[in-house]
Amino acid sequence: MVVIALPGGAPLAAALARSLRCGWSELALHHYPDGETGVRIDAAVEGCCALLAGSLDQPDAKTLPLIFAADAARELGASQVGLVAPYLAYMRQDKRFHPGEAVTSRSYARLLSASLDFLVTVDPHLHRVHSLGEIYSLRTQVVPAAPLIARWLRGHVASPWLIGPDAESAQWVAEVAGLAGAPWTVLRKTRRGDRDVGVRLASRERWPGRVPVLLDDIVSTGETMLAATRLLVKAGLGAPVCITVHALFDGETQRRLLEGGASRVLSCDTIAHPSNAIRMAPLLARAVRQLSAGKAPRLKPTGKPKEIA
Known part of the structure; x- marks a missing residue:
């Protein structure tokens, strides 16, 4: 070979x-x-x-x-x-x-x-x-990527609460949550344009004492992840860890996520990116x-x- x-x-x-x-x-x-x-x-x-x-x-x-x-x-x-x-x-x-x-x-x-x-x-x-x-x-x-993301969570986040930013993310969030032994939920998203996105909590379910972890397969413009980050911070649920499998976003988007309240932004190394932390x-x-x-x-x-x- x-x-x-x-x-x-x-x-x-x-x-x-x-x-x-x-x-x-x-x-x-x-x-x-x-x-x-x-x-x-x-x-x-x-x-x-x-x-x-x-x-x-x-x-x-x-x-x-x-x-x-x-x-x-x-x-x-x-x-x-x-x-x-x-x-x-x-x-x-x-x-x-x-x-x-x-x-x-x-x-x-x-x-x-x-x-x-x-x-x-x-x-x-x-x-x-x-x-x-x-x-x-x-x-x-x-x-x-789910097994390696779950392994990273077990080693870096003591009590994670997995959150998907929209319904399409549910398949990845559920799998990682199961492997990490953590609760999970998804938000409800309304997309009004490529850079105009609204999200809201789909239920009154809360997990006090747990660290929110926002997870999606692809982050491109980052607007959905940013809206979800701001929502969680405003609701008093803590600064989320933002994880994506495929990091298509630029440095400006990463900066906005951190300024919006994210405690950390990381990704798998499927695309070369400064946020790469999980090796495939x-x-x-x-x-x-x-x-x-x-x-x-x-x-x-x-x-x-x-x-x-």
């Missing part, structure tokens, strides 16, 4: 190579004046499993090099080509919300499935699509070993779901 770092993926590639006990190399890119990109693989891949590594935040700039690298690896004799993308892009547009919209989660799935043999990711945003096998036709494995590489490497050995079946996508028809 050889690991090839996609743009921005060098830290992940190095960590995977250590766990897999193999070599790694950065994908060489050259940007031409006309806007095209040249791709070169410097590692010897003939007869090897070529493992492309890199998160797919900012996916439009990263996807073409990924596809070119996958094709080049196969042409250079790789026995199979896999992808470790801890953050998998284009999962939130999983239905046609307005007439004429592209259902990009399915389009992106077809694009990657045509070039790769297997895919490893961390907690993709699954809502109306309930598993990657519904839209991806290659072997996939989802690595859950060992579990990702374990999934790679299983998929590269063919221990997961190749899946066929199902038909269109009712929301798209």
Whole structure:
């Protein structure tokens, strides 16, 4: 096996190579004046499993090099080509919300499935699509962040109370709470725009003496997490610890969360970010070993779901 770092993926590639006990190399890119990109693989891949590594935040700039690298690896004799993308892009547009919209989660799935043999990711945003096998036709494995988040909580927060900022976060919050042996609840959210969000407590349930822990799978603009933080502080429930699996937010958002009352802001290292505190590489490497050995079946996508028809 050889690991090839996609743009921005060098830290992940190095960590995977250590766990897999193999070599790694950065994908060489050259940007031409006309806007095209040249791709070169410097590692010897003939007869090897070529493992492309890199998160797919900012996916439009990263996807073409990924596809070119996958094709080049196969042409250079790789026995199979896999992808470790801890953050998998284009999962939130999983239905046609307005007439004429592209259902990009399915389009992106077809694009990657045509070039790769297997895919490893961390907690993709699954809502109306309930598993990657519904839209991806290659072997996939989802690595859950919940066990590692629960382990972090057990080591750093004496009596946590898990809180999800909206109904969609319930699946992650419930799982982490169960593993951490903590109570949990979710807030009710009203979204009026991309940066206009309101939240409220869904019940009168309180857990005095416990530390509130706000948990969500993705924090992007941070408006929902910020509104939830302010709500908890105003209600006298304490300064929350804010945790996300995928940190898509910038330094300004992190500053606003801390100024809004959060005691700490942290994330898994699925996307390189100053808030990274929970390391995923060992579990990702374990999934790679299983998929590269063919221990997961190749899946066929199902038909269109009712929301798209």
